[in-house]
Amino acid sequence: MVFQSLALAEPILRALAEQGYASPTPVQQESIPPILQGKDVLAGAQTGTGKTAAFTLPLLQQLLNAPKVLRPAQVRVLVLTPTRELAQQVFESVQTYSRYLSFRSAVFYGGVSIRPQYDEAELGLDILVATPGRLIDHLHQETVDLSELEVLVLDEADRMLDMGFVVDIKRIMAKLPAKRQTLLFSATYSKDIKQLADELLNNPIQIEVATANATADRVAQQVYLVDRHRKREMISHLIGARNWQQVLIFVRTKHGADRLAKQLQKDGLNTAAIHGDKAQGARQRALDDFKQGKVRVLVATDIAARGLDISELPYVVNYDLPQIAEDYVHRIGRTGRAGLSGEAITLIGPEERGALQEIEKLTQQVLPAKVLPGYEHDPSFVPPADHLPGKPGQRQGRQDGAKRPSAGKVKAKLRAKALGKA
Template sequence: MTDFQSLGLSDGLLSAISENGYDTPTPIQKQSIPLILQGRDLMGLAQTGTGKTAAFGLPLIDRLLEEGRRPAAKGTRALILAPTRELVNQIAKSLVSFLKDTPLRVTSVVGGVSINGQVKRLSRGTDILVATPGRLLDLVDRDAVKLATASYLVLDEADQMLDLGFIHALRRIAGLVARERQTLLFSATMPKQIDELAKSYLKNPARVEVAPAGKTADKIAQSVHFMDQKAKTDFLIRQLQDKPDGVSLVFCRTKHGAERLMRKLSQNGLSAGSIHGNKSQGQRERAIRGLREGEINVLVATDVAARGIDIPGVSHVYNFELPEVAEAYVHRIGRTARAGAEGEAVALCAPEEIALFRQIEKLIGIEIAVASGDVPPMAAAASRQKRGNGARGGNKPARAQSSSGSNDNSAQAKKPRRRRPNGRKKAA
């Protein structure tokens, strides 16, 4: 099979694919599309940027067109769940591009924007609903959408949905959609929980794996610079100033850290924006549009942006702070070298981050080239981190998956238990 025509898609959809400039399917598309057209449940494992949206979107559209039904009021025929607002919007935009001259409707719902407009759009029903779990359940609780008519369920980037604490939301949603359904699960990594999720929700699924978990794109040139944390900002500014024509993404661990860094870059004459959980949906969309249209050339982000941003021409990804979950590194640098292009991933590693760096190398299975600085010994780095934590009162960095600040998973977070100043619980 060398082109889309050989995959079994309908003539009308093949015409839309051609108009969108696609001629050769990616490996995940080649393997997944025929199986989905057969009605099989499927578990797809592929790294970010490999064309997973079309892998499930094209056969899903084909099957919905073949059925020829109309959606019921407040109902949906197919439900696609994704972990972040950006990914939901990207999926919806991609699907719409294939629906020219068809009666199918795509509706997307995310947090961070008014729910009233979403309630109104859903009132007449939709063929394909793309949603974040948190906002979807808000709409379910308002009786604005009925999921029992959904005979297709897609879980995209399932591993990140689990990282963000959506497991209970997924269980509830799975119980609301039609029992007789086709379920598709796509994930970039395969932790134990994903395997358990697949066994719970998929029936005799076909398994498609086109890249080992943790594998990075071949055309990404990776390097690391070792330095003290305090030296990182000036170093990054010099790097960005030396590449005035580059389009760069810079990743931080926390929302406040990302905002501070963006302001520092702007003060030094760089055209920069930021995207994180403290930004409204409109602000996030304007920042992404600004980078895409060349109004800015540096976007500082938390891991909320590691999946779901598809911006052609991103030349560099800078890990200003290393993620505390190694898999997040793969998703971060996957924002460059997309669709066969080349790109660079540059990590800035402080001594207290050396353990995180070694975890990343272990995951991706390669030694990242050292561009500058001396590699700190693990023991010294651990001692330094321990002393630093003690000086800060024992505070530890926030976990990478929660520092993204995505408002859509706020209902999933557990509040810390209050303790009295002496450390004893308050008496009942």
């Protein structure tokens, strides 16, 4: 199948040809026709399968088919995304595919001044890409009008639920007309996603081009068993010995991201970190430097890395296992995109085997852990209290589970021992 067979106008086809795209991906083949017919769609697809174009292309065609003069602050198509990075990525796709069209589009997210966004909204927008929090700010200021919205797209809806945006989504829904087209895209399916779909979608066409919660087919997965205190040493060794030139490393916390980035920098690896506490400008600079090869290693938390689109990224490393098993699928989906191959390396300590089993259960595959020569488990090592298994940030008690004796009991025991010797 070629794009010409999907009833897309010549200006859109020209933009696609300039990007080197000739044939639609499976999710595009299945999504574009029903979206053009105005039907609601519930789509599940692995990351990197071209789902952004799957909804952007038919929406541009719909706007072409029904041209309108925009009223002040009016929005015709709204795309909601969970993160700033994903919002920017979707907006760039809209700009790319609408290069030869005269539509007004904008991207609104937090972390930057809201005043320039007021100016963009004032003349009305054909397509608005936004994060929920910043959009609600605009709704409170009445700088955008969603009363005549024609199409709503929820992109990476599973992540929006994971990040606690369900209340914000419902506030936004209250501002929308009942008669509209709704498209929901999610990398994974869950009971919460199905419940949200039942509330928002009207007799949707269900599209699933990959097994729910499946990992990308072209990603080779390797798991290494290594003591936590040697993970940094091991990853530096792997990057240097195997000459990896572009590596995305996932960690669990913001503090952990900064700490690992500093350690790898000291090891001679040009490294940057991105997480939610970083200013948007700093995050964008770090990402641009990584894409351009100025930075060799990018350390990221799950929220900051969500939606990152790095072409031909060869390596992803799970330095820490994610708190939510589904995030493993999202993480390794950063590589092996658009038909290319990639490699995902996961480092686990002996205390993380249970979390790995949860991932294996979710993805329905076995991930045997190997031991890299020179990094065998050291049973004599006793980690600091804050590195023992348990809730994040919680200092643990004695490893044997026994209660620590009170100061009074210790003194009494010592006194009795002294008397016995006397």
